Amino acid sequence: MPTGAIAPARLVPQSLATKPMFNSPGLSLALQTSMEGQGEVARTGANYDSSTVGGRRSRDEEHESRSGSENMDGTASGDDVDVANNLPRKKRYHRHTPQQIQELETLFKDCPHPDEKQRLELSRRLCLETRQVKFWFQNRRTQMKTQMERHENSLLRQDNDMLRAENMSMRDAMRNPMCTNCGGPAIIGEISLGEQHLRIENARLRDELDRVCTLAGKFLGRPISSLAVSMNPPLRNSSLELGVGNNGFGGLTGISSTLPLVPSDFGLGILNHLPVVPPKGPINFTPIDTSLERSMYLELALSAMDELVKMAQTDEPLWIRSLEGGTQILNLEEYFRTFTPCIGMKPNGFITEASRETGMAIINSLALVETLMDSNKWTEMFPCIISRTSTTDVVSSGMGGSRDGALQLMHAELQVLSPLVPVREVNFLRFCKQHSEGVWAVVDVSIDALRETSSGGPTFSRCRRLPSGCVVQDMPNGYSKVTWVEHSEYDESVVHQLYRQLVSAGMGFGAQRWVATLQRQCECLAIVMSSSVPNPDQTAITPGGRRSMLKLAQRMTNNFCAGVCASTLHKWNKLNTGNMDEDVRVMTRKSVDDPGEPPGIVVSAATSVWLPVSPQRLFDFLRDEHLRSEWDILSNGGPMQEMARIAKGQDHGNCVSLLRASAMNPKQSSMLILQETCIDPSGSLVVYAPVDIPAMQVVMNGGDSAYVALLPSGFSIVPDGPAAQRVSGSLLTVAFQILVNSLPTAKLTVESVETVNNLISCTVQKIKAALHCES
Template sequence: MLRQENEKLRAENSLMKEAMSNPVCNNCGGPAIPGQISFEEHQIRIENARLRDELNRICALANKFLGKPISSLTNPIAIPTSNSGLELGIGRNGIGVSSPFGTPLQMGLDLGDGVLGTQAAMAGMKSPLGLMGNDVQLERSMLVDVALAAMDELIKMAQGDSPLWMKGFDGEREVLNHEEYARTFNPCIGPKPAGYVTEASRETGIVIINSLALVETLMDANRWLEMFPSMIARAVTLDVISNGMGGTRNGALQLMHSEIQLLSPLVPIRQVKFLRFCKQHAEGVWAVVDVSVEIGRDASNAQPIMSCRRLPSGCVVHDMPNGYSKVTWVEHWQYDESVVHQLYRPLMNSGFGFGAHRWIATLQRQCECLAILMSSSISTDDHTAALSQAGRRSMLKLAQRMTSNFCSGVCASSARKWDSLHIGSLGDDMRVMTRKNVDDPGEPPGIVLSAATCVWMPVSRQRLFEFLRDERLRSEWDILSNGGPMQEMVHIAKGQGHANCVSLLRANGVNNNANESSMVILQETWTDASCSVVVYAPVDVPSLNVVMSGGDSAYVALLPSGFAILPDGHSSSGSNGNVGSKGGDDGGGCLLTVGFQILVNSLPTAKLTVESVDTVNNLISCTIHKIKAALTLSS
């Protein structure tokens, strides 16, 4: 075998020598006249012709898939001399990226075994867009170009002294200077579709997480979803174009799909397919940028397949001492405002619905929670002293599933399969859905009905949240309280404030007997600068005892109900957060989402009836009426 391989190499060597001794004219295909051109110059001309052909094909692909040519491709493309990766920042596509951190940005992107454009680099790679043959190479080059332009835009928009931002009328919230933005950037994903409105925001915060841990979280779809559970309904990595360089996330590029939600049935979920690109800009300084790719839409079709687009958005992370980091977040969307209910348009227009301050607030709250739960010290609170670490983990996991199911019932994400009901007797502010559970042990078997609605409340968000989470006042609105105050049996802290916690509640006078089949209430409450939530579900005591002893919580059946409280968009609180991490008073009014899930019938052959829908509708209406009456009387 070695002899055969040696003979093969000798034959190839002879062919190469012959080719070198007889250069061919690139124009006519005939033999080159000796001395007319050097062999090196001849090879350069061949390479230039190949690059021109590649350039034309990339522009054609850009027209086909993005609906526009990539204008920067008209600039010369510098060919890298290293085989260790593609140094994209050195002249590629004319993107000269200057660093706000005082050092040039080395935009290296390792795409595999060699330089992009060689067969070795592209061998075995599949196409994110479903292309075949040589188009795979060009398609990936096009995606890299979009990612680089997005990173350049994010870095410039994140700079603290950037003229791209100016103070709003309230003197606190930053507003995008659209004229300056239009002068600075060429849209990397094409012009804004007709009828779309623009939403842009920026926020900076200190977070208990270091840059490497945050980058790993953002680049892993499952960990990203767990970090932002109330915001992200579903996240999937569709294709990994680059894993990064040197065993790190530096230069990682992937194609993703996500569903981003606001806890209201009146605001549709934002489904977006996007590129996520990660880059280390300096020691302890990372950036992660997202940008929509409207793939699968014919350029001649004026109607996009999505109702929103995410322009370059993401975060720049600076490491700080003691494991903290400074995170600057930028959110930039274009969306169809006509699908948003009038009640929520002020919140959307203010940028607080899907804006940067919501991402920062959620990140701060979740990282604080993780820091507390990872602490080796157990709370000295009498309510939690009896719980082991395994029992605490099982309780928290059960509460996490409860809150996730509540969000899916309110927002109708594809994370759970719901069937929407359209009944004439219900208003357009009420969402009613149903699903038949057969084999999910986390829900009771039978037909489950979910109903949710929203209402404006003439009280501050903090006041409403404190009222709903107070177990002593629960009898004023909750039929599960048996007409009296409730008592907190277990309290597991998830934040510095008493409001962020998981707790067990029972009606006063009920004996805490492990053999008793009475019900207790599992409840999770949290609040931050963007939202406040109270979610609860009745759970039978025997099942809960298994969880509290550290057993598997997946087999505990529960149906969650609860409340989400959002700003109304008219309050004076800015992105710096008059509404603090403890749910500070934002004055004025707020928006209350009420959601209930109930078991209609446990029989496998059962069918949904109009009476069942009327029952849950009346339950929601009665609950809202009681809350309004109690808050009015107390004032």
């Protein structure tokens, strides 16, 4: 029997009797796909007797797969006969009691797919067989899907009926024109202009209808004819419309429930999983409240996803490898021959930055997708790249409890750790789609062009994010193959000359940095969560102490990055003083209520310089506790001792350390240095902060680290050019955060600013002298 056919003896539920289960090729294909993958219907297929012609099921199973409110008596069978009269005994049916139906409906609302344990418990509590419970849930999901499809058709019919009525009224007006001056019949020559306007409006409405039907067809997986839809009479609104009318798609309600590659019995997720989230933080956006704007977002997301997948899978001639370093360079001529820019033409004065990188990461595809779709997890995974991010609106949170089909508006501030490179603020759509089993794709695309169209005016942005993102494929042993594509257009004039080559080559915001950071962070999580990793610490630290110490180091590094790049995460005020070096940026803020910082006025000073030293040599020098006295005033003129160390990766440079200075100065004998170092192919980082010994003892014993006050300082190191060119030096960023006055009511003085400026200049000079590169 073909897939989806119904055995002759099977009873059809009352709610489905008026409509076949597979009433359209698209729906039939969606159900067959689900049956072949992981759907409940596919598993039911095992109940057919393959030796029987037509695949007829056994009658004992057939009588239990009836509707949710009606079942046969479990003692009856179609083969039972009355021995006395030698006649077949009639099947006896009984309906579920109202209490049984209420219990089943209550569980169905919370869990449309109960597991075997839940079904067993429910059957025991309701005095039903487990198969009766199983088939009741199957049929209930089928009922709900049929109702959803009817509702989708109702919405499309209502839209088309409205357009058809407007079209008819326009035709009537054209057939019987009236003169606006005298009220009598108009002469043909008098309505030529009005007729032309009506024809233009009619054509516009037709184009809009065709575009919406085409967009709906992409989601439904089958073509939808606007003429065929308009011929159907509109259905009367039902109570179901109240439940799904606010699912986040507005007028396109029917599109969201049948995204391709979603199991057919996705349950009632659409009722509860598509909230419209209000904007977070100080960013002001206009909420999405029109179906036209939503359809524009959906169309842009689909186009961006198609472009991302093609760019991730296509090699030459779209991507060309350089002869020296093997990096992948985008062939712009081939790109414009292959793709039509989905966000409009490049603004004047902007340049293109494009890169692609492939790597293996210790994370499965589902975990990585969940990280990318959650703004908080996304920031924690890429702390040195993302200074701030938020989800401003949710168009769809996914289908069937998964992230497949999730579409949301986001705002992000992307950074390079240098005061010479401004933070990139981007407003973009993020769309997630599952392409096959274990293969996902997440794409970002800027919405500046759409907002300019909807608002009627230009938008001012220094960066546009063309379709960018990653394609993730599950690999054995918990790994994933990640192909990352970054494609942006930005204003190069705002970038300092020292960093222009680095940024244009993709080493600042490009795919190489995203993949390298992802690999390092995943390796760190795997090591921290593994219980078999030996503890190399010189002092005993409890597992809880390790977690608290790592959490404190994470806060320290995040605050350091925010102080370097002037993120809006902290309310920094930039200072302009005449006696400061032009490449040194000084900012100040007041710390009053934060328990993780000392109260008073905090000054942050940062600068970037070029050094004729390799990045690896510079990193090894700065993290060596024995050479600390050559540049650090906190060392008291002598070497430091490593008291504890927590590894965060296989590379010895990825770790969190606790250092103690020499006890030459009695005033600093109660001070420790918390330090975090990390390195990957995109660059390295050394961040440290002085902390009190009593506070660190609490942390090392597993106490709360949120109340440990610290102000971080440190260094960021990147190569001075791409690997394709021979790296001749490093770009070093030096940053300090200092408490200049502990009184909240105090004011910043010129002497305090000069002290910070002298400190940062003196540190740079000491590093140059120690590495013999004063000139």
